[in-house]
Amino acid sequence: VEAVTARFAGARALHGSAATGAALQTADGADVLHIACHAQFRNDSPRFSALHLADGAFTVRDAARLRLTGSLVTLSACETAISAVMPGDELIGLTHAFISAGAARVLASLWTVQDEAAAGFMPRFYDRLQAGGQPGPALRATQIETLARHPHPYFWAAFTLHGGW
Secondary structure, eight states, rough: OOHHHTTTTTTTOOOOOGGOOOHHTTOOSEEEEEESSEEEEEEEEEEEEEETTTTEEEEEHHHEEEEEEEEEEEEEEETTTTTTTTTTTTSSSSSHHHHHHSSSEEESSSOOOHHHHHHHHHHHHHHHHHTTTOOHHHHHHHHHHHHHHSSSHHHSSSSEEEEEE
Protein backbone atom coordinates (compact mmCIF):
# COMPACT_ATOMS: atom_id res chain seq x y z
CA VAL A 1 0.00 0.00 0.00
CA GLU A 2 2.86 2.39 0.78
CA ALA A 3 4.41 1.76 -2.66
CA VAL A 4 1.10 2.61 -4.35
CA THR A 5 0.40 5.63 -2.14
CA ALA A 6 3.84 7.09 -2.91
CA ARG A 7 2.90 7.33 -6.58
CA PHE A 8 0.05 9.79 -6.02
CA ALA A 9 0.52 13.28 -4.60
CA GLY A 10 -1.89 13.90 -1.75
CA ALA A 11 -2.93 10.25 -1.52
CA ARG A 12 -4.45 9.03 1.71
CA ALA A 13 -3.73 5.49 2.93
CA LEU A 14 -5.86 3.71 5.49
CA HIS A 15 -4.18 0.83 7.31
CA GLY A 16 -5.26 -1.67 9.92
CA SER A 17 -8.22 -0.60 12.01
CA ALA A 18 -8.70 2.55 9.87
CA ALA A 19 -9.45 0.47 6.74
CA THR A 20 -13.20 0.14 7.24
CA GLY A 21 -16.40 0.12 5.26
CA ALA A 22 -17.24 3.52 6.72
CA ALA A 23 -13.94 4.88 5.37
CA LEU A 24 -14.86 3.61 1.90
CA GLN A 25 -18.07 5.62 2.13
CA THR A 26 -15.92 8.78 2.22
CA ALA A 27 -13.87 7.86 -0.87
CA ASP A 28 -16.39 9.22 -3.38
CA GLY A 29 -14.07 12.03 -4.52
CA ALA A 30 -11.05 9.82 -5.18
CA ASP A 31 -9.97 9.49 -8.80
CA VAL A 32 -8.10 6.26 -8.01
CA LEU A 33 -9.26 3.96 -5.24
CA HIS A 34 -6.86 1.13 -4.44
CA ILE A 35 -8.12 -1.52 -2.02
CA ALA A 36 -5.63 -4.14 -0.87
CA CYS A 37 -7.19 -6.68 1.46
CA HIS A 38 -8.50 -10.20 1.64
CA ALA A 39 -11.60 -11.01 -0.38
CA GLN A 40 -13.76 -13.98 -1.19
CA PHE A 41 -16.21 -14.81 -3.95
CA ARG A 42 -19.24 -16.75 -2.67
CA ASN A 43 -20.47 -18.99 -5.47
CA ASP A 44 -23.28 -20.28 -3.22
CA SER A 45 -24.58 -16.72 -2.74
CA PRO A 46 -22.71 -14.13 -4.87
CA ARG A 47 -24.32 -11.17 -3.08
CA PHE A 48 -22.33 -12.20 0.00
CA SER A 49 -19.02 -12.01 -1.87
CA ALA A 50 -16.98 -9.50 0.07
CA LEU A 51 -13.86 -7.54 0.74
CA HIS A 52 -12.66 -8.29 4.26
CA LEU A 53 -11.98 -4.97 5.97
CA ALA A 54 -11.07 -4.10 9.55
CA ASP A 55 -14.72 -3.84 10.59
CA GLY A 56 -15.91 -6.96 8.76
CA ALA A 57 -17.23 -7.98 5.38
CA PHE A 58 -17.86 -5.26 2.79
CA THR A 59 -20.29 -7.08 0.53
CA VAL A 60 -21.47 -6.68 -3.06
CA ARG A 61 -24.50 -4.82 -1.75
CA ASP A 62 -22.30 -2.44 0.27
CA ALA A 63 -20.13 -1.74 -2.78
CA ALA A 64 -23.13 -1.08 -5.02
CA ARG A 65 -24.37 1.55 -2.55
CA LEU A 66 -21.20 3.63 -2.88
CA ARG A 67 -21.34 6.81 -4.95
CA LEU A 68 -18.09 6.84 -6.88
CA THR A 69 -16.95 9.32 -9.49
CA GLY A 70 -13.36 8.20 -9.99
CA SER A 71 -11.72 6.73 -13.02
CA LEU A 72 -10.26 3.55 -11.48
CA VAL A 73 -10.98 1.18 -8.61
CA THR A 74 -8.31 -1.47 -8.05
CA LEU A 75 -9.35 -4.49 -6.02
CA SER A 76 -5.98 -5.97 -5.13
CA ALA A 77 -7.43 -9.02 -3.48
CA CYS A 78 -8.38 -12.59 -4.31
CA GLU A 79 -11.31 -13.51 -6.58
CA THR A 80 -12.64 -9.96 -6.99
CA ALA A 81 -13.38 -10.27 -10.73
CA ILE A 82 -15.50 -13.41 -10.43
CA SER A 83 -19.22 -12.99 -11.06
CA ALA A 84 -22.21 -15.29 -11.26
CA VAL A 85 -25.16 -15.07 -13.60
CA MET A 86 -28.35 -14.70 -11.60
CA PRO A 87 -32.00 -14.86 -12.68
CA GLY A 88 -32.70 -12.30 -15.39
CA ASP A 89 -29.13 -12.70 -16.74
CA GLU A 90 -27.82 -10.24 -14.16
CA LEU A 91 -24.14 -10.50 -13.22
CA ILE A 92 -23.50 -10.39 -9.49
CA GLY A 93 -20.01 -9.81 -8.11
CA LEU A 94 -17.71 -7.18 -6.66
CA THR A 95 -16.54 -5.84 -10.03
CA HIS A 96 -20.06 -5.26 -11.25
CA ALA A 97 -21.00 -3.65 -7.93
CA PHE A 98 -18.18 -1.09 -8.12
CA ILE A 99 -19.05 -0.26 -11.73
CA SER A 100 -22.70 0.13 -10.72
CA ALA A 101 -21.53 2.49 -7.97
CA GLY A 102 -19.97 4.77 -10.59
CA ALA A 103 -16.40 3.58 -11.15
CA ALA A 104 -15.37 4.06 -14.77
CA ARG A 105 -13.20 0.95 -14.64
CA VAL A 106 -12.25 -1.75 -12.16
CA LEU A 107 -9.01 -3.73 -12.02
CA ALA A 108 -9.75 -7.02 -10.28
CA SER A 109 -8.50 -10.61 -9.99
CA LEU A 110 -9.91 -13.84 -11.38
CA TRP A 111 -8.35 -16.12 -8.76
CA THR A 112 -6.38 -16.07 -5.54
CA VAL A 113 -3.34 -13.85 -5.86
CA GLN A 114 0.08 -14.28 -4.33
CA ASP A 115 0.76 -11.30 -2.04
CA GLU A 116 4.39 -10.72 -3.06
CA ALA A 117 3.58 -10.88 -6.77
CA ALA A 118 0.69 -8.41 -6.36
CA ALA A 119 2.87 -6.10 -4.25
CA GLY A 120 5.36 -5.91 -7.11
CA PHE A 121 2.75 -5.79 -9.87
CA MET A 122 0.71 -2.85 -8.62
CA PRO A 123 3.47 -0.19 -8.35
CA ARG A 124 4.63 -0.98 -11.90
CA PHE A 125 1.06 -0.73 -13.18
CA TYR A 126 0.60 2.66 -11.49
CA ASP A 127 4.00 3.89 -12.75
CA ARG A 128 2.72 3.35 -16.28
CA LEU A 129 -0.51 5.22 -15.51
CA GLN A 130 1.43 8.10 -13.95
CA ALA A 131 3.58 8.29 -17.09
CA GLY A 132 0.43 9.04 -19.08
CA GLY A 133 -0.50 5.52 -20.11
CA GLN A 134 -4.06 4.30 -20.47
CA PRO A 135 -5.22 1.52 -18.10
CA GLY A 136 -5.54 -1.22 -20.76
CA PRO A 137 -2.06 -0.82 -22.26
CA ALA A 138 -0.59 -0.22 -18.78
CA LEU A 139 -2.06 -3.52 -17.59
CA ARG A 140 -0.78 -5.37 -20.66
CA ALA A 141 2.74 -3.96 -20.33
CA THR A 142 2.84 -4.82 -16.62
CA GLN A 143 1.66 -8.35 -17.34
CA ILE A 144 4.38 -8.80 -19.98
CA GLU A 145 7.02 -7.46 -17.59
CA THR A 146 5.84 -9.80 -14.84
CA LEU A 147 5.72 -12.73 -17.28
CA ALA A 148 9.45 -12.25 -17.94
CA ARG A 149 10.20 -12.78 -14.23
CA HIS A 150 7.42 -15.25 -13.37
CA PRO A 151 6.43 -17.35 -16.43
CA HIS A 152 3.49 -19.10 -14.79
CA PRO A 153 0.17 -17.31 -15.53
CA TYR A 154 -0.75 -17.55 -11.84
CA PHE A 155 1.58 -14.61 -11.20
CA TRP A 156 0.74 -12.29 -14.10
CA ALA A 157 -2.68 -13.14 -15.57
CA ALA A 158 -5.03 -12.87 -12.59
CA PHE A 159 -5.74 -9.16 -12.95
CA THR A 160 -8.29 -8.08 -15.54
CA LEU A 161 -9.67 -4.67 -16.44
CA HIS A 162 -13.43 -4.11 -16.54
CA GLY A 163 -15.38 -1.10 -17.77
CA GLY A 164 -13.64 1.58 -19.88
CA TRP A 165 -10.25 0.61 -21.21
